[in-house]
Amino acid sequence: MAAMGLVAMTAFGFIVMSLWNWLAPAVFGGRMVTFWQAVGLLVLSRILFGGWHGGPGHRLHGRTLERWAEMTPEERERFRQGLGSPCGGRGGESDRNAQTAV
Numbered sequence: 001m002a003a004m005g006l007v008a009m010t011a012f013g014f015i016v017m018s019l020w021n022w023l024a025p026a027v028f029g030g031r032m033v034t035f036w037q038a039v040g041l042l043v044l045s046r047i048l049f050g051g052w053h054g055g056p057g058h059r060l061h062g063r064t065l066e067r068w069a070e071m072t073p074e075e076r077e078r079f080r081q082g083l084g085s086p087c088g089g090r091g092g093e094s095d096r097n098a099q100t101a102v
Helices: 001-025 035-050 056-070 073-084 095-100
Strands: none
Touching: 001 035
């Protein structure tokens, strides 16, 4: 398993390095990167955008699906309407009015 991970990291590192060195200088006027800088870019992008497998985002998504399955059709509709409003339906003027009317 560790050997496969090392091979994958090496392959992706060379792919990122090649693509970066081909595109960045021509398109953005950027500098070329080394293999280790390309691996660093991969790790950084994974931290910023991808997360790690089995991290908090995956558990949150699972809990959301569980809650969705337990909702009534009326609750689901209210949830969908909240997604279309600013701030996801939280804290808006219409929410405050609906809370005071109840």
